[in-house]
Amino acid sequence: MIRLENVTKVYDGGVVAVKDIDLDVNKGEFVFLVGPSGSGKSTLIRLIMREEKPTHGGIWVAGKHASTLASWKVPHLRRSIGTVFQDFKLLPSRTVYENVAFAMEVTGKPPQIIRTQVPQVLKLVGLSAKTDRYPRQLSGGEQQRVSIARAFVNRPLILLADEPTGNLDPGTSVGIMRILDRINRTGTTVVMATHDHAIVDAMRRRVVQLDRGRLVRDESRGVYETMQQPVTQPTDAEEPEADDTSTGSAATPDASPNVETGEDVPVDAAPDPEDSGGEEPVAEEPVTVPDGTGEIPVVEES
Amino acid sequence: MTRISYVLREAFTNIGRNGLVVLGAILAVFISLTLTFGTLVFGEVVRINTIQWAEDVRVIAFVRDEVSPQAIADLTTEVESWDEVRDVFFVSKADALDEARDLFANQPAVLRVINENPDIVPASLRIQPEDPSEYRTIVVRLEGTPGLERVQSAGPAIDAMIALRDGLRIMFWLLALALGVAAVALIANTIHMAIYARREEIEIMRLVGASNWFVRVPFLLEGAIEGLVGAGLAVAFIVIAQQMALDRLTDLPEWINLAVENDFIMQRGALVLLFGVVAGLVGSGLSLAVHRYLRT
Numbered sequence: 351m352i353r354l355e356n357v358t359k360v361y362d363g364g365v366v367a368v369k370d371i372d373l374d375v376n377k378g379e380f381v382f383l384v385g386p387s388g389s390g391k392s393t394l395i396r397l398i399m400r401e402e403k404p405t406h407g408g409i410w411v412a413g414k415h416a417s418t419l420a421s422w423k424v425p426h427l428r429r430s431i432g433t434v435f436q437d438f439k440l441l442p443s444r445t446v447y448e449n450v451a452f453a454m455e456v457t458g459k460p461p462q463i464i465r466t467q468v469p470q471v472l473k474l475v476g477l478s479a480k481t482d483r484y485p486r487q488l489s490g491g492e493q494q495r496v497s498i499a500r501a502f503v504n505r506p507l508i509l510l511a512d513e514p515t516g517n518l519d520p521g522t523s524v525g526i527m528r529i530l531d532r533i534n535r536t537g538t539t540v541v542m543a544t545h546d547h548a549i550v551d552a553m554r555r556r557v558v559q560l561d562r563g564r565l566v567r568d569e570s571r572g573v574y575e576t577m578q579q580p581v582t583q584p585t586d587a588e589e590p591e592a593d594d595t596s597t598g599s600a601a602t603p604d605a606s607p608n609v610e611t612g613e614d615v616p617v618d619a620a621p622d623p624e625d626s627g628g629e630e631p632v633a634e635e636p637v638t639v640p641d642g643t644g645e646i647p648v649v650e651e652s
Numbered sequence: 653m654t655r656i657s658y659v660l661r662e663a664f665t666n667i668g669r670n671g672l673v674v675l676g677a678i679l680a681v682f683i684s685l686t687l688t689f690g691t692l693v694f695g696e697v698v699r700i701n702t703i704q705w706a707e708d709v710r711v712i713a714f715v716r717d718e719v720s721p722q723a724i725a726d727l728t729t730e731v732e733s734w735d736e737v738r739d740v741f742f743v744s745k746a747d748a749l750d751e752a753r754d755l756f757a758n759q760p761a762v763l764r765v766i767n768e769n770p771d772i773v774p775a776s777l778r779i780q781p782e783d784p785s786e787y788r789t790i791v792v793r794l795e796g797t798p799g800l801e802r803v804q805s806a807g808p809a810i811d812a813m814i815a816l817r818d819g820l821r822i823m824f825w826l827l828a829l830a831l832g833v834a835a836v837a838l839i840a841n842t843i844h845m846a847i848y849a850r851r852e853e854i855e856i857m858r859l860v861g862a863s864n865w866f867v868r869v870p871f872l873l874e875g876a877i878e879g880l881v882g883a884g885l886a887v888a889f890i891v892i893a894q895q896m897a898l899d900r901l902t903d904l905p906e907w908i909n910l911a912v913e914n915d916f917i918m919q920r921g922a923l924v925l926l927f928g929v930v931a932g933l934v935g936s937g938l939s940l941a942v943h944r945y946l947r948t
Contacts, residue, residue, distance in 0.1 A: 399859075421864075424861075425863045427861070439852070441853060455658060456862035458866070
């Protein structure tokens with residue numbers, strides 16, 4: 351679904367944002383991009399969505415050669431990618447419903463499809479009761495749900511989330527993660543850049559760690575950081591190890607079991623008593639996620 | 653359908669949002685195209701009024717109907733041989749009739765008289781002097797020549813009209829060009845502001861994969877509308893001014909005809925409107941081309 355081969359991005363001015371990244375993300379995977387600020391997470395997200403072009407290397411996204419795609423074809427690539435950001439990027443003059451419908455209107459969806467899809471996806475994120483509110487009338491967590499609804503309403507193959515919980519308190523973050531998990535279980539590939547230790551440790555999904563633009567770890571059921579490998583202080587000894595993981599990330603046994611057992615992972619990661627009725631794919635049967643779910647096990651582990 | 657209504661709605665929202673700047677841009681288009689259209693119409697008025705005096709003809713000798721073609725040919729040869737004459741054309745009764753119909757196209761009463769009595773329009777010799785201002789000698793030499801009905805010369809009024817047309821034409825075109833450039837720049841500025849005001853929406857449109865044209869068309873349309881409105885005002889202004897001149901200046905000598913054919917107004921007016929739309933599209937196109945929010 352997403353493949354990066356030997357990708358390097360040097361910004362104007364010579365700042366090396368990411369260097370020699372090899373990464374292969376399969377369909378339906380849930381991947382955390384972790385690492386300190388400035389380690390290249392956001393650049394990687396921007397490269398995948400073709401907001402930036404790599405200086406070297408090739409990027410394939412949803413079957414398209416994203417790094418060489420003609421700029422007039424970029425909109426078509428974007429339609430297969432949903433994006434969620436830390437700052438929500440909602441339009442303040444539009445209601446919840448209008449913000450979500452906007453993504454469909456501007457990509458030319460017929461009105462009758464919009465009228466059925468928007469309420470469905472708002473139900474999925476638990477905002478059915480607040481469709482006519484304006485963003486300023488919503489909490490941060492609710493705004494982020496609107497943003498996720500907008501990213502998902504066109505049923506993208508891939509959902510990219512750049513620190514979606516960065517502005518939210520831990521309890522609210524859990525609600526966001528549950529929605530992303532549901533979206534992932536519909537078969538949508540999710541790539542999420544995050545600083546949030548608690549979430550990464552609780553979910554136990556594939557973790558790709560960046561440090562100063564290099565890929566230093568790729569584990570199928572990782573945690574935010576390992577004792578052997580402090581994030582902020584890579585020593586010389588770690589460099590070869592980093593290369594090991596990065597050279598064959600797709601082919602290594604690390605990544606493949608995750609794909610094979612992808613269906614099971616959420617059950618392991620979040621054994622949620624409330625979740626028992628919501629195992630079926632969300633896309634066909636939207637499930638209401640209760641507001642302010644702060645009591646699920648993920649929080650207790652933090 | 654939703655797309656068309658969306659695009660129109662967005663374009664008009666933009667126009668409403670930056671009222672003053674949009675007004676400035678429309679005024680610039682208006683003034684520029686008023687000069688352009690005014691020059692065209694005034695040029696046409698002068699052309700109609702000097703149609704007989706075109707190509708530096710300054711003396712017209714009307715020939716009696718009974719004069720034989722041989723006599724006319726002899727007379728032409730003789731006049732051509734004079735030092736102060738550069739050239740002589742013969743205009744037959746049929747050609748003169750066509751000319752008269754063109755000249756009086758907007759004066760139905762005169763036209764009716766001509767059509768009822770085609771014979772009243774005489775054949776003539778049109779004489780180009782070597783020096784356009786020295787036509788009096790020719791008039792004097794022609795007077796009393798047998799076979800000539802009457803000798804007419806272009807008065808100072810015709811000279812002044814042609815000089816005015818030629819002088820104003822260059823100045824007006826230059827002014828219209830300068831203001832046209834200003835109009836395009838001002839439209840570009842309104843579009844720039846509209847893009848800035850909508851940068852968040854544009855960012856999201858690009859994120860969710862709205863096509864480049866879908867993002868751009870409302871802005872192009874806005875520029876085109878501004879250009880069209882300015883051009884429409886210019887056409888309306890000139891048409892009204894023309895009409896007022898016709899109504900007010902009734903004590904003009906009868907040989908001056910301020911009326912211009914409707915076909916001319918319609919054709920050149922449509923051209924001016926097209927000019928306005930193109931100026932608007934160029935302005936918004938320039939703005940879109942340089943704008944960083946629209947780069948992919």
